[in-house]
Amino acid sequence: MGTKINVVYATAQGELEFDPTLQALGADGEEYWELRVTDLVPLPAGATLFYLPGRSPLGIDAGGEVETITEQGITAVAAILPQGYTRLFLPAYQREPDAPRLPLFGYTAVAFKDDQLWVAAHRTDELNKWDPKFFNTPELSDLIQEKLAQAPQNRILKQLAHCAKEYHCFTAQNIFYGRWEGGIPVSPVCNAQCLGCISKQVAECCPSPQGRIKFAPTPEEVVEIALPHLSGDEAMVSFGQGCEGEPLMAGTVIKEAITRLRQKTQAGTVNINTNAGLPDVLEELAIAGLNTARISLFSADPEYYRFYHQPQG
Structure with a gap:
C-alpha cells in the first residue's frame, strides 16, 4: 500500500480536519490529479491557509472514484505560499452555484500526510530576503x-x-x-x-x-x-x-x-x-x-x- 495522502478540509467552526478515507487531489485546469509524494513539500513557514467558502472538497475513494464531501459547513482549503515556491496544483473542489467569488490570490492544493500538512509545490528559489520571519x-x-x-x-x-x-x-x-x-x-x-x-x-x-x-x-x-x-x-x-x-x-x-x-x-x-x-x-x-x-x-x-x-x- 502506498503512502496515504489525505484530503484536508475546514469545518463550520473553522477547524482543519482530514478524511482518512479519501486520497487528496489537485486541480490543473478542469482536470483533477491524484497528488503524489513527489508533488509535495511540507507547509512552509509563512504560508497562509484559507478556507474556500461555497466550495466542497474533492478526493478519491478506495474504489478510485472522485467523491465530494458534502456535509453542511465543510469547505475546501487552500494555501498561499511565501516567495520562492512554485505551486504545482490548485485546490480540487466542487463549486456551489451560489459560491462567492474569491479574491485574486495564488491558491495552492493542501494535503495531510505523516501527521502534518503538505502543499503541492516545489521550492524553486532561495529568496532569504523575502522570508516571512523578517x-x-x-x-x-x-x-x-x-x-x-x-x-x-x-x-x-x-x-x-x-x-x-x-x-x-x-x-x-x-x-x-x-x-x-x-x-x-x-x-x-x-x-x-x-x-x-x-x-x-x-x-x-x-x-x-x-x-x-x-x-x-x-x-x-x-x-x-x-x-x-x-x-x-x-x-x-x-x-x-x-x-x-x-x-x-x-x-x-x-x-x-x-x-x-x-x-x-x-x-x-x-x-x-x-x-x-x-x-x-x-x-x-x-x-x-x-x-x-x-x-x-x-x-x-x-x-x-x-x-x-x-x-x-
Whole structure:
C-alpha cells in the first residue's frame, strides 16, 4: 500500500480536519490529479491557509472514484505560499452555484500526510530576503509611526503605511525597515486591463485584494522617501507596485525623481516593474538613471498576450 495522502478540509467552526478515507487531489485546469509524494513539500513557514467558502472538497475513494464531501459547513482549503515556491496544483473542489467569488490570490492544493500538512509545490528559489520571519515584526508599528512623523504630508508614505499594515506588503514594509527592496507607487492609471489585475477589476469579476492609489504623486514626494532609503542595507527603490497602475504612465514624475536622486547619490538600485507598453518612456528613464526593469509578459503569442493584458490605446 502506498503512502496515504489525505484530503484536508475546514469545518463550520473553522477547524482543519482530514478524511482518512479519501486520497487528496489537485486541480490543473478542469482536470483533477491524484497528488503524489513527489508533488509535495511540507507547509512552509509563512504560508497562509484559507478556507474556500461555497466550495466542497474533492478526493478519491478506495474504489478510485472522485467523491465530494458534502456535509453542511465543510469547505475546501487552500494555501498561499511565501516567495520562492512554485505551486504545482490548485485546490480540487466542487463549486456551489451560489459560491462567492474569491479574491485574486495564488491558491495552492493542501494535503495531510505523516501527521502534518503538505502543499503541492516545489521550492524553486532561495529568496532569504523575502522570508516571512523578517516581516510583520513587533517593532513595525513604531517604525511606521516614526517615519510618518518625519514626513506627515507625504501621500505616498501614507499609502505605504496602509499597505504595510492592511495588506502586509513586504516591499511597503521595507520602506519602514529601511532596507532591501522598497516599493514606491506612483501611478493611479494603467494602459492595460489585465484579467488578473490585483488593484482594479474593471468588470468586478472578483474582488481585488488591494486598492489602487487615487492620487498622482509629485517628484518631491518620491524623492523624500527614496533618497534616505537608498542609503540602507542592499537598498532598492522599486516603481510598479500592486497598489498602482502602470508606472510608465507616470514617466514624467519618475524621470524627474530619478534625475534628482542621482544628482544626490549613486547608492542603491532604482528599479521598475512594468508591462513595457511605453518603450520610449522606459528608454528615457534608463538614460535618467534607472538601473533595472522587470517586465511582465503573460505570453509571447500576440493573441494570448492581448487576451490577458487587454492593452488600452
